[in-house]
Amino acid sequence: MMENSIKATSGAAGIFSKIRAAIINGEYTFNERLPSERDLAEQYGVARGTVRAALDQLERAHMVRKKFGSGTFVCYDTRFEHEDIAEETSPLELIETRLAIEPHIIRLVVSNANNREIRKLEEALENVLHARQDPNSFSSADEAFHLTLANCSQNPLLIWMYQRINDIRSHTQWSHRKNNILTRDKIDYYNDQHTELVRAIIRRDMDSAVGRMTEHLRQAKKDLLGQIPL
Amino acid sequence: MMENSIKATSGAAGIFSKIRAAIINGEYTFNERLPSERDLAEQYGVARGTVRAALDQLERAHMVRKKFGSGTFVCYDTRFEHEDIAEETSPLELIETRLAIEPHIIRLVVSNANNREIRKLEEALENVLHARQDPNSFSSADEAFHLTLANCSQNPLLIWMYQRINDIRSHTQWSHRKNNILTRDKIDYYNDQHTELVRAIIRRDMDSAVGRMTEHLRQAKKDLLGQIPL
DNA sequence: ATAGATTGGTATAGAATTGGCACATTAAAT
């Protein structure tokens, strides 16, 4: 029988769509914590179990992530809602794009960077060298290091494009693979390449610097391909 | 707006959102020092540890940078958040960025393009060859030709980035210079390069194709520099 | 150059909050 009343789908499904709408609507933003299950229950006038069922559905829909003892967090980024680029970019395609941009960034850095920028670069190198403990902190420092390189290019458009690359890099799609790829040995190897790269830049050795960056990314590409089951 | 915005996201995630909003809002500007952790704690009515947790999140998001004994500083530049990249990109910087991306696009095209895409490329070549009448129509056809090349790379991210380049190209404040640069002779010269480029791609001659594209853009850069009064 | 104030870094323990879970009850649909 048709029920014409505003009363939406009852029960968990109704709460599910309400919270979902609130997230898409931007009422709850990326990485923000939702109210507790008890609060949500009171707010929507339902039992806590119902809220839990709705949140479970949202978790299966990859819109929220529950953390025991902590809360329920939004893992849905409206920034990428319109730019579905992040969704449809594979790790391989990302590396391929970095392979296009970063070697040329190095060219600009070698020919344009002044002492002040070199210092910032050395600082970023120090940071990434000291971030050997775990894959996450290394990955974060690595992003910052490469972004610093882009900043040294002095080209706003290239910087902007590299920021977009970093956005996609940190978009969590394949981050779970990091732990497989970034072993302690790999981190040290990448850091050797980082060190040699900065030295070449300081020497203003264009060919060596560009070559090191290209090799660096080719290696990353190779490591990534090794992860894909054939 | 309803008073429905009870939001009041509690905890570190809430403080994180509030401070982030203040930074994006411009309340704290680039390189400015935030209030001390103790002050922020009092200001938001939470414990200092909670503020520290929020600041750590902000640091991981590359929005602030902490300095031992000194303070916490904003390292988020609102200049790059706005979509006015087009405004602040000079013709030279645009060419420099194309010089980074397009030769590598050619690499991918030579190794990946199938017959169907080659046909589309020949079609785009035909269009640009026939657009010799005036600078505007040539410029438009030239944009389409290079975008077709990007499409043949099969890489969504590269295609997306080249679309952004084309946005800026057509936006530009220097379009009036086109009439000075794009003489009839120049147009024919560029089109010769276009033709040779496509032939090299069809021959699957990687070195020649990449070289032609690089030379093409170097020439465009040179022509542009010739226009800038010294 | 020195001393005091300010700042971030760290550690600790207890209180409060949060999600996970079990169980009995109620209501509605089949």
Place this chain on the structure above:
DNA sequence: ATTTAATGTGCCAATTCTATACCAATCTAT
């Protein structure tokens, strides 16, 4: 009558928040 879904309650376990105290780096004023 049986099944299914939502409710209400109570408790557990993981995490976070709070409130302190103290350390170490930096800045400022003398």
